[in-house]
Amino acid sequence: MTKVVGIRFKPVGKIYYFNPEDCALSVGDGVIVETTRGVEFGEVVLVGKEVDEEKFNMPIKSILRKATEEDIAQVADNRARTKEAFDICLEKIAANGLDMNLIDAEYTFDRSKVLFYFTADGRVDFRQLVKDLAAVFRTRIELRQIGVRDEAKLLGGLGICGRPLCCSQFLGDFEPVSIKMAKEQSLSLNPTKISGTCGRLMCCLKYEQEAYETLIHRTPNVGAVVDTPMGRGTVLSTHLLRGVVQVKMNADNDAVVNEFKVDDIVIIKNASRSQKHNDDEPVDIKTLKELEKD
Template sequence: MAEIIGVRFKNVGKIYYFDPDGKTLQQGDRVIVETARGVECGEVAVVNRDVPAEEIAQPLKKLIRVAKPEDLDRMRENAEKEKTAFDICCKKIEAHKLDMKLVEVEYTFDNSKILFYFTADGRVDFRELVKDLASVFRTRIELRQIGVRDEAKMLGGLGICGRPFCCSTFLGGFQPVSIKMAKEQNLSLNPVKISGTCGRLMCCLKYEQEAYADLLRSTPSVNSLVQTPDGRGTVISQNLLTGVLQVRLDGPDGLIKNYQARQVKVLRQGRVAVDKNELEQLKELEKN
């Protein structure tokens, strides 16, 4: 077993494990640790605990120290520098006439590097921009192109539900979301209704998918031939949550009646027709 603490460097960011070096820490404590990109100041998200050694990446780097008041002062100074660097970079982007949108600027704790995060529709030749920025800030410059979902996570905002974005409040990472999930949940395939502010499929489609997938296994699909207490018929609609099926009975009258899924027996499972052209138009929503 190995004793670890979990440290997060960004709000709702990924948690990295470190050796607490014999110190007992509380959630929310600020600590100084060494990372792959240098010394950083992070926040304790997971307090001291023992985990099997095989579950963590080795070697486990040790905690350098609990953050001192001067460390926190430096973090505040860096935050002010980031605002200035953001304004300068925006002007440089405009001067170089680059088709890119600056999203966020981040100084490393020791000021050894400045990271500029941006979005763009395609590849951008920013070599001259990097040289220009390096001449201004006299330190290492790194430009990172991010996706629209990452942009939404960094900037935050309110979703169509009226609540803050899931990605900027509690989601540590993005899970794949597909058009198939929207279809299985019987949602309208109108892009406006199933996409988030970022223009991609809403992350919340993933939350209930397992429940819907389980219900689909026990509920006759639309177009299924079923045996009902009143004879054979074809399922014309289903409500997965209530288990109610609307069935058109065989016969000259084509009578339509409602049944609970448990009241019918499937004779032939139906297939739902898929509009391929519609799906192709929605494929863009599945991208990250």
């Protein structure tokens, strides 16, 4: 096991692990490290963690040094230069007539590279744009096309709940979200009701999914034959969150329906589960599948 520190390069970015060597670090400290993009400034967000280095695809790199006051001043200067770089790139995009939406610009710590993040509906031939930018900045230029979820993370905003977007507040990584989750949570399959600001499925569908899967596993399906404290019957409806089912008693000719707690019944023969949703409108499968994309 190797003791590592977790470092972020963006406020709500992915955590990367580095070997602290003999450097005493605390959460919140700035450090200078070597990455695949070059020399970068990062912030320590995790200390004292031990990991199995064999589980990583490549050796864990060591930090170069703890950030000095000069390093922090350079980071501030890089951020000040970013606005100018962004404006220049916008001008060059317009001059080349490219159909792309510039989202953000970023200098590496040592200014060996300027990165520009953009979105576009399809592939963009930006070779001439790179040449134009390199002539201005006299350094390496990288244009990186990102998805709409990454765009929302970078720009921020408010969700339909009225709170700041989760991705821009605390989600370091995007987890897969599927239409199946909406179905199992009995949510409307209307795209406008289950998609976020980015136009993709809301990340919060993932938060309660594990609880719903547990409840579904222990709750009989509609049509199941069950034994209850009042005898054997057939399940007519279920309420996952309340943990109750409505059962029509088989021995009752008047077809009286009784409600029982899930813990008080025994499943004799379960039925196949039919996934239903709250809309009577026809479901456009193709549109729903689009919501699952990154």
